[in-house]
Amino acid sequence: MLKKNSIKISILRFSLLGFLVFTFEACKTLQIEKPRESYIPTNLAPASSELPLQVSIDIQKLQNTVNKKMTGLLFDGDKINNQDLSVKIWKAQNFTFSIKNNVIEYRVPLKLWTRFAWNVQKFGITIGDNYEANGSLALTYKTTIEIDKNWKLVSKTASSGFQWIETPKLNVVGVQVPVTPLANLALSKSEQLISDQIDATLQQMVDIKKYVSMAWNETQKPMQVNEANNLWVRITPKDLYISPFQTIGQKLNISIALSALIESYMGAKPNENKATPLPAFKLAQRTAQDFNLNIAADATYAKISEMAKAQLVNKTFSEGKKTITITDLSLFGSEGKPVFMADVIGSIKGRIYFTGNLVYNAEKIAIEVENPSFDMQTKNVLAKSANWLLNGMIIKKITPYLTYSVKQELDELKADANKTLSNYKIYDGITLIGKLNSMNVQSVTLVPGAVRLNANVKGKIALKVDELNF
Structure with missing residues (x-):
């Protein structure tokens, strides 16, 4: 009887042990070492890109400025061609401009006063004196605009003729004095002066290099593109190419392609690169590509x-x-x-x-x-x-x-x-x-x-x- 009870206890112990082992295996809590958190440093690759730099000249504003600067008496000359000839030329009305690509055309209304000595013989008698005559005319000029290698605006203005609005005439004792040839002589001397004044005014007013240099330098400063992601962009310009001038309406457009290396940064604001100098002017028959x-x-x-x-x-x-x-x-x-x-x-x-x-x-x-x-x-x-x-x-x-x-x-x-x-x-x-x-x-x-x-x-x-x- 004791032996039989002993066997029952052994079976019970074995069953209990098996149940405990099964339960332990079924619900075993795993103990696994966590992988080390680490990151490989990465940077956004720089991209070669191009940015158009758009500079436009409003011809209407340029016209208004020229008209403000060139007023009143424009030319005052004595002893022209070592002759007894004096000429004064005033601005009669505002100049008007029209433009096509890099050529500006002007219409310049002027008032003319001339004083000259004139002698004529009639019936064996010499008649002569100093005479004055007044007239009005409209000169036309063409200015060709270019940019030199130092980014300076160069304008070359030349006369393309004139038209008399009121031809100066003078009759002396029934003799018509040929004032027009004398006035033409005077104009030939004054036209260059007016051309030079227009060129000087344009070059003083339109400082292309100032604005191109400003854009070139300021783009090199880091810019924050996205505040949420703290995304910064740094532009390192490499070169500039300018396309032939174009006109749209009354605007003269100067298109410049800025070739650059664009770098992107996430996080802190990147340092500024050492500024690179503005390169020499280059004319190219091309437009800027996509950014x-x-x-x-x-x-x-x-x-x-x-x-x-x-x-x-x-x-x-x-x-x-x-x-x-x-x-x-x-x-x-x-x-x-x-x-x-x-x-x-x-x-x-x-x-x-x-x-x-x-x-x-x-x-x-x-x-x-x-x-x-x-x-x-x-x-x-x-x-x-x-x-x-x-x-x-x-x-x-x-x-x-x-x-x-x-x-x-x-x-x-x-x-x-x-x-x-x-x-x-x-x-x-x-x-x-x-x-x-x-x-x-x-x-x-x-x-x-x-x-x-x-x-x-x-x-x-x-x-x-x-x-x-x-």
Whole structure:
């Protein structure tokens, strides 16, 4: 009887031990070392780009300024050609301008006074005296505008003729004195003076080099394009090319292509480069290409984790009779790869870590995880206590829930940049105006706190000199 009781106790002990072992194995809490959080330093690649520099001259304003500067008596000459000939020329009305490309045409209404000595013989009698005559005429001039190698505006004005409005005539004792040839002689001497005055006035008023130098220097200062992402742009100009002048209506447009290296920075404001001097003038039959810039947008780990948790927390995944339920999930970076940290319960309990390759899906405008796998420490522990997880079936079921749409981040980046570029004042009188059109994500990297989308954007951007002050 004692022996029979002893056998029953042994069986009971064995059953209890088996139950405890089964329970321990079924609910074993995993102890896995967390991968070290680390990040590989990355920089946005600089991009070679071109910015048009638009300088325009309002011909109406130029006309008004010339009219203000050139008033009253324009020419006063005595003893012209060593003859007893004096001429005075006044401005009769405002000058009027018209322009085509780099040629300005003027109509210059003038009043003419001349005094001269005139002798004539009639019936054997010499008649002579000093006479005065008045008349009015309209001169026409053409000014060709160019820029020399030192960025100085060079204007060459030449007369293209004149038309008498009121021809000066004088009758003396029935003899008509030929005043017109004398007036023509006087005009031939005064035209060059008027041409020189027009050239001097234009060159004093239109200081192209001042504005080009200002734009060249001010663009080299870092500009904040996106405040939310703390995105900065630094422009290092390399060269300038100017296209032939063009006119649109009453505007003379001077188009300059600024070739530059565009650098983008996330975070602190970058240092200013050592200023490079303004290069010599170069004329080129070309226009500036599309603006090209590398920028970045950040999708924070917190946002990605929030999205993933909304879909995965309390969701159960099974493999045969084995199951795990996710209770929490978060994300960080390690050696250039994402690490997902998941708290689980079920056939195992504890915290597991898995990783993969982050890629950008252009069709979905989303980041995805490819080639998911457990990290090395997790693999080592699972090989001893939960080998059934290593076949990867459950982790592959989890992976689709980790896709994160970045459309909002990219749209916000583009919208914020366009808002800034719509009217970015670089300096008084110089504005950066433009719009980004296309955006192409080039790569995905991990930085502290976020997944960074490195994108190339193209658009139409120009530096505009608001107005030349005459």
